[in-house]
Amino acid sequence: MGLSDFLFKRRKNKKGDSTPEEEIFQNENISKEYFKSLDKNKRSLHELFKQTFDFSCDDIRLGESEACVCYLGTMLNIHSLTDKVLNVPRETSVSKNPKNIEEIRDRYFPTMAFEYADTFHKVVWHILNGFAVIMVDGQEKALSLEIGDTEKRAITEPSTQTIIRGPKEAFTEDINTNISLIRKRIKNPYLIFEDFYIGGDTKTTVAIGYVSTITNEDILNEVRERIEKIEIGAVLDSGNIEEMIVDKSFTPFPLVFNTERPDSICSHLLEGKVALIVDGSPFVLAVPSVFTDFFQSSEDYYQPFLMPSFIRIIRYMSFMIALVLPSLYVALSTFHQELMPTQLLISIQAQREGVPFPAVIEIFMMELTFEIMREAGVRMPRAVGQTVSIVGALVIGQAAVEAGLVSSVLVIIVAFTAIASFVSPIYSFSIATRLLRFVLILFAAVFGLYGVLLFLIIMVIHLVSLRSFGVPYLASVAPFKLTDQDDVFLRLPAWANKRRPSYLFPKSPVKEKKKQKPSPPHVQGGKK
Known part of the structure; x- marks a missing residue:
């Protein structure tokens, strides 16, 4: 049994009910037939991989049978391959000679994960996925062994969604590792993963995960249909999938939640959402998503409820400040000076004396300058990136004020606006705020x-x-559902959060039927 069969519920693509290994040759005139002749199969593989430097086909002997091991050296662990396959002891006794591929596996490779390949397409597909494929002369199918992965990035702390209290693990680029991080937290037999292969050139593995006893079937079927309809050449990150499955709406707001935190994805799964995991991407998607999801952080549920509720209000206020504050300055200083207190108006006008630009040009200059410095700080090497952004902001802001190009109050407004935009726990949502601010x-x-x-x-x-x-993007607010307000603007105590969001129409609306508020024990007569 292969590792992929163990992790995933195997599905065929809808397009002609073809398997992914068959689709890799959809534009090539290559026979699907797997020959009993070892020489014919070797010639076909050498013809296909003749210009591939990391392809190897090593001859071995299994009992009295001639065989060969075909693999890509860069896709598996060479040391494990040598120890477990290439150094198989020879047996010359006829009585011990295996008669079929099943007996060969039982005798020589009994403890290794395996799959069988009965077509040439499957042989090539397994080689491309890092298997060591053993072809034996006279056998009707090949044996594919999972040797072991090459080096990959270790599990580290999240780099974009840091927290003070809570798990410090983050997803990696390996899909199997990411699924294991989810299964480690949700030990539920009804947690199901289905795999798809997307990308005409890359055939990237995309897995959808859901809890079958919670997730609504209509939402699940919609996710499946959108994934199966994807026609794209290459999938290199979950962002490619996100753009192909999102609702057709011209909007700057993200309609798909993305995170590199396993605990965050687990909480979404337990609410009744569907997770999308893309091989090669450390960011996992959760659908459907609503507006309020982007104001919530996983740390909100690891602290006593009063502080997270206060912080959540701060996030909503920061969103409005980052969006509206610069435009309010332009409107008040240009059209509605009478709405400002007299002393404040005098102070602002005194600072603007000598500034050659109107307020709108002035603030556009500073906002664009800050965006340039922010992008430069992100793209520069880490050793100097933070220094460039901080020193650049201080030097340029001070120099612009002293040169009379902008006023001091404008620098304060731009800096406060930028700080407020960083409060958003999800980076993709803060991008929408930055774009709308200019409009x-x-x-x-x-x-x-x-x-x-x-x-x-x-x-x-x-x-x-x-x-x-x-699902309506403003669900829980518009349309308003009173039963869903326990985790929107405020985070109520865990014992009061009894129901899953109604807009997801989960199969199990109630999380825990018996959830009571804890209270001190009753004391009577000085005794418990």
Whole structure:
């Protein structure tokens, strides 16, 4: 039994009910037949891999049978291959000579994970996936052995979603490792993983995970259908899959939740969502996603509920500050000076004296400068990236004020706006805030506060119209469900959070039927 069969529930692609190993040759005139003749099979493989330097085909002898081991040296552990396969002891006794491929496996490789390949397509597919394929002369099928993986990145702490209290493990680029991190936390036989192979050139493994006793079948079928309809040349990261399955909406807001934290994905699975794991990507997707998901952090559930509730309010306030504050400055300083206190107005106008640009040009210059420095800090080597962003902001901001190009209050506003945008626990959501901020500044420069209000109304209408796999993006808020408010704006105590989100229509709406508030023991007469 192969490791992939153990991890996944095997599925065929809908396109003609063809298997992924058959589709790798869909544009090639290569025979599907696997010959009993060892020489014919070896010639076919050498013809196919003739320009591949890491392909090897080593001759061995199993009893009295001639055989060969075919593999890609860069896809498996060479030392394990040598110890377990290439150094098989020879047996010359006729009575001990195995008669078929099953007896060969039982005699020489009884403890190794295996699969059989009865077509030439499967042989090539297994070689490409890091198997050592043993072809024996006179046998109708080949034996594929899982030798062991090559070196891969170890499990480390999350780099984009850091927390103070909670698990420190993060997903890696290996899909099997990622699934094991999830299974380690959810020891449930109803946790199911199904695999798909996406990408005409890459044939990347994409797995969907769900808890069959919780996840709604309609949502699950929708996810399957969207994945099966994907036609793309290459899948190199989960972002490629995200863009192909997301609802067709021209929106800056992310409609798919992504994270590198296993505990976060586990919580989504237990709510009734579906996880998408892409081989080669350390970011796992969760669908469907709603607006409020991007204001929640896994650490919220590891601290007493009062502090996470306060922090969650801070996140919502930071979102509005990062979105609206620069446009409010432009609107008030350009059109509505009467709304500002007299002393504040005098102070701002005194600082702007001598500035040659209007407020909208002034703030556009500083916002663009900060975005450039932020991008430079990300792309620079880590040793100097942080220094460039911090020193650059201080030096350029101070120099711009002293040169009379911008006012001091504008530097404060831009810096506070940038800090507020970093509060978002999900990076993809903060990108939407950064993009919309520029549009809102334009509205404020043309229409003043009326433009700010108009833009916010349009944004709310747009959010209401969005769907994520059929689920309203503002679910729990619009449409409003009172029973879903225990984990939206505030995080109620764990003993009060009894139900799963109703917008997911889970098979098991109630998490725990008997969940009571803990209380001190009753004391009577000085005794318990």
